[in-house]
Amino acid sequence: xxxxxxxxxxxxxxxxxxxxxxxxxxxxxxxxxxxxxxxxxxxxxxxxxxxxxxxxxxxxxxxxxxxxxxxxxxxxxxxxxxxxxxxxxxxxxxxxxxxxxxxxxxxxxxxxxxxxxxxxxxxxxxxxxxxxxxxxxxxxxxxxxxxxxxxxxxxxxxxxxxxxxxxxxxxxxx
Amino acid sequence: xxxxxxxxxxxxxxxxxxxxxxxxxxxxxxxxxxxxxxxxxxxxxxxxxxxxxxxxxxxxxxxxxxxxxxxxxxxxxxxxxxxxxxxxxxxxxxxxxxxxxxxxxxxxxxxxxxxxxxxxxxxxxxxxxxxxxxxxxxxxxxxxxxxxxxxxxxxxxxxxxxxxxxxxxxxxxxxxxxxxxxxxxxxxxxxxxxxxxxxxxxxxxxxxxxxxxxxxxxxxxxxxxxxxxxxxxxxxxxxxxxxxxxxxxxxxxxxxxxxxxxxxxxxxxxxxxxxxxxxxxxxxxxxxxxxxxxxxxxxxxxxxxxxxxxxxxxxxxxxxxxxxxxxxxxxxxxxxxxxxxxxxxxxxxxxxxxxxxxxxxxxx
Numbered sequence: 001x002x003x004x005x006x007x008x009x010x011x012x013x014x015x016x017x018x019x020x021x022x023x024x025x026x027x028x029x030x031x032x033x034x035x036x037x038x039x040x041x042x043x044x045x046x047x048x049x050x051x052x053x054x055x056x057x058x059x060x061x062x063x064x065x066x067x068x069x070x071x072x073x074x075x076x077x078x079x080x081x082x083x084x085x086x087x088x089x090x091x092x093x094x095x096x097x098x099x100x101x102x103x104x105x106x107x108x109x110x111x112x113x114x115x116x117x118x119x120x121x122x123x124x125x126x127x128x129x130x131x132x133x134x135x136x137x138x139x140x141x142x143x144x145x146x147x148x149x150x151x152x153x154x155x156x157x158x159x160x161x162x163x164x165x166x167x168x169x170x171x172x173x174x
Numbered sequence: 175x176x177x178x179x180x181x182x183x184x185x186x187x188x189x190x191x192x193x194x195x196x197x198x199x200x201x202x203x204x205x206x207x208x209x210x211x212x213x214x215x216x217x218x219x220x221x222x223x224x225x226x227x228x229x230x231x232x233x234x235x236x237x238x239x240x241x242x243x244x245x246x247x248x249x250x251x252x253x254x255x256x257x258x259x260x261x262x263x264x265x266x267x268x269x270x271x272x273x274x275x276x277x278x279x280x281x282x283x284x285x286x287x288x289x290x291x292x293x294x295x296x297x298x299x300x301x302x303x304x305x306x307x308x309x310x311x312x313x314x315x316x317x318x319x320x321x322x323x324x325x326x327x328x329x330x331x332x333x334x335x336x337x338x339x340x341x342x343x344x345x346x347x348x349x350x351x352x353x354x355x356x357x358x359x360x361x362x363x364x365x366x367x368x369x370x371x372x373x374x375x376x377x378x379x380x381x382x383x384x385x386x387x388x389x390x391x392x393x394x395x396x397x398x399x400x401x402x403x404x405x406x407x408x409x410x411x412x413x414x415x416x417x418x419x420x421x422x423x424x425x426x427x428x429x430x431x432x433x434x435x436x437x438x439x440x441x442x443x444x445x446x447x448x449x450x451x452x453x454x455x456x457x458x459x460x461x462x463x464x465x466x467x468x469x470x471x472x473x474x475x476x477x478x479x480x481x482x483x484x485x486x487x488x489x490x491x492x493x494x495x496x497x498x499x500x501x502x503x504x505x506x507x508x509x510x511x512x513x514x515x516x517x518x519x520x521x522x523x524x525x526x527x528x529x530x531x532x533x534x535x536x537x538x
Contacts, residue, residue, distance in 0.1 A: 101230055104227070107226060119223065128185065139190075143183075143190065157222075157226050
């Protein structure tokens, strides 16, 4: 399917960004994106391309997350450790940013899966129809989903910022 | 019409409603202070959530290339101002009072709305949200609210009115549209919350027609007191109450550097995405509060009348965003300031292109 070239050109960057934001891991995101495009190649025709790609990627993440969340987590920790060891006196600014990123990550993780995905898709520019299609929601409920996601994200971020670890809510399944 | 629910408001701000629905929402928001406050709050939420998501990109292995370190002055404005996302959101909900003296020139500013259309059936009373708002929803101000101020000027009455912040003209969420976001480092993104909270990137596809006159009014309001020659009525005097977070004096001072005239060259190769964007435009910074008005340039090279729906503001120390909310296809130009020549990104609906933008000479 020649179209894959075009699909790749158009959607690889946003898809990887979406996945990286979703997973917090660029390598993993790359893998999932690759698998997504492989599947696209095998597909006869795709109607709503962007929605399709994001839906497939999202499902891959869900499947994989279910399968080996714990192994992943362990690898993550190891990798984190390795990186910390490598790090040579990072600039204060870098630390500050990393802290903000970590806070944002925590806050995002506190959302329920669907809210998080809808929000991240929206941030990649998907319209309501595409989000609805990718997440199997009704179009009419996308606004509500996004409103809730945004509010909770902001609230979670703020409470993390002020409350440190004493945050309400639980770590949503990822 | 019932009050709007949060989902409908977000859908509206995201440009996801049909024309008729959007018009009905706009009409309601223009009349309902409570819903206008909710809209303002939603804008804050949208902006803040976008900033938080963008902050993720600094994560190791992230997709955003490291950007040049910023000076202390630019650093984490958000933090320096002790402005948190939620607070920004909250502050953005606060309506500003604008003592606006309206010069009436006919009732043409009235929003043309599809009065027959009703909001979506899911619209439900939202009184539950009201208590979140500051008690006095019409007095204090947040500068992000100011720049979003849409004068809900009822031109026909020609009396002081409350400007309902952000009530009209849904511009879509200032989501750091992906590629734009890649240019922003975390701190920049965060300071953008201050500089652009809930603000303009008008990239929604379904900009209601109603937005046009409203935006016109807005730019007028922002220009009033400095640019008297605005040739569109009404003019309003902006009296900004004390804000929770204001751009630093420094950032205000450097704004003036960006004033001037610009030319967009539609070179070959660039997709034709320039609908709604004038080939030449002038950025004027007559008010300290963004968004600032965009003016047209006459054939003689003179700064001319306001471009309806055109606003600009600084996103980061070296990036400005110029939005055009008029015409069928709202668009936003992101200008990267680099010496005399500005590089550019252009978003119109889903289209994105690079257009060379250069500074040109012009006179007032």
